[in-house]
Amino acid sequence: MDKVISFLIENPEVLSKLKEGTVSLLGVSAEEIFAIIEVFGKANDSLMKAGYWVS
Amino acid sequence: MKTVNNDKISKEMMKIINNENYDEHMESKINQYINFKTYSGLTFGKLAVFHYRMYGGSKEEIYKIAGIVELLILTFDIIDDLQDQDNFSTPWSKDDNAITLNIAIALFSLCNKSISMLEDYGYGDKRIVDLYQRLCMESINGQYLDVRNVIHTEEDYINMVCKKSGSLTSLACMLGASFADVNQAELKIISDYSIILGLIAQINNDIIDIQRMDDKNDILYRKRTLPFIYILGGANKSSKEVLKFLELDTTEIKANLPNIVEEIKKSGAIEYAKVISYINKTKAISIINKLNINSDSMNNLLQFMN
Secondary structure (H helix, E strand, C coil): CHHHHHHHHHCHHHHHHHHHCCCCCCCCCHHHHHHHHHHHHCCCCCCCCCCCCCC | CCCCCHHHHHHHHHHHHHCCCCCHHHHHHHHHHHHHHHHHCCHHHHHHHHHHHHCCCCCCCHHHHHHHHHHHHHHHHHHHHHHHCCCCCCHHHHCCHHHHHHHHHHHHHHHHHHHHHHCCCCCCCHHHHHHHHHHHHHHHHHHHHHHHCCCCCHHHHHHHHHHHHHHHHHHHHHHHHHHCCCCHHHHHHHHHHHHHHHHHHHHHHHHHHCCCCCCCCHHHHCCCCHHHHHHHCCCCHHHHHHHHHCCCCHHHHHHCHHHHHHHHHHHCHHHHHHHHHHHHHHHHHHHHCCCCCCHHHHHHHHHCCC
16 A cells, blocks of 8 residues: 555546546555545545544 | 543542552552543543443443543553653653552552452453453553564554554453443454554554654654654655655754654655555444444444544
8 A cells, every 4th residue: 555655646647537537556446446535635634533532 | 322421430540549558649649640641531431331331231330340441541551651751741751760660560450450350349240351351461462562663564563553552442342342241243343343443543643643843753763653664665755855864863853853744744654544544444334334233322433433
C-alpha cells in the first residue's frame, strides 16, 4: 500500500481516473481502491483519538 | 440505552484504591492520577459497561469491572510513559520515576487481586480471570515489541499494535460482555472487532502525533509509527527530505519541525495511514454486523467507530 500511495502522490492525475473507474491499480483490491478514493476525497476528516472517545 | 456514567467508573476506581492499606502519600498520588484519568475520559471502562448492557446486563456491579479495567489502563499508561519518556503533561510524568514505578507496580498488583476476587464476591467466574490474564499478557508482549523499536514493516506494526492496544480494547469489551454471560460465538466476534478497534484508535493517534508542533511529535523520538514507517521507505522526494532532517540532532530537528511536518504532509504518509485505518474500519464494521444484538445497540456500537 505504501508504494501505491506514493505513486498517487507523484501522479495525482491517476487519482481522478481511479475515481472515474477508467484505470485500475494492479494488486489493489476493490475495497482498498474505495478506501483510497474516500481518504483522498476527504482531506480534513475527523479522527478517532485513542483514549478520547466519548459516549 | 442509558448513558454510561463516567463518575460511577471513577468512584469505583477510588473505592478499589481506598479499600487497600496503601501508604498515605501513595494513596494521595494515586487519587490524583485517577482524577487526571477521569478528566481525560474513561473510554475503556465505558466500553466494558456498554458491552455488558448490549447483552441485557443491568446490574450496577458492572461498574466494579469498569473500575478495574480503567485502573489497568492507568497502570499501562504510566508504564508506557516511563518507558517512552515522551509525555510531560501527565501528573505521573512530573513525579520522580522511582515513585511512579512503585505506584505502577502497586496498581498492577491491585488490578490482578481485584479481578481474582470478583468470583469470591459472586461476580463473574474463572472465565473472566482467564480472559484478563491472557489479554494482559498479550498487551505486555506488544509493549515489549514497541519498546525494542524493532518495527520495520506495515505487518510488524499491525502485529505490535494489535497486541499492545488491541488486546486492551478487547479486554474491556470482552470482560463487559462476559459479565453478561454472553455465549462463546458472540464473544469470538467481539474479540475479532475489538482488536481492530484498538488498532484504528492507535493509527489515528499516530496520524495526529506526527503532525504536532510541540515536544510530543513522534518524529522527535523516531517512534516506529505507521506514517513513520512510510517515510522510512524513502519512496518519494518529500520522504527523502524528512530522512535528511532526521540526520540532524534533536535540537535542530525541533527547530525545523514546521518544515519537517510540511514535508511529511506532502509525502503521502498521512494519507497512507488514513487508508490503512479506513480499510480496518470497514473490516471492523463488517464483523460488528454479525453480532446478534438489537438495532439500538448496533447503532450505538457503530458510533464508537466515528
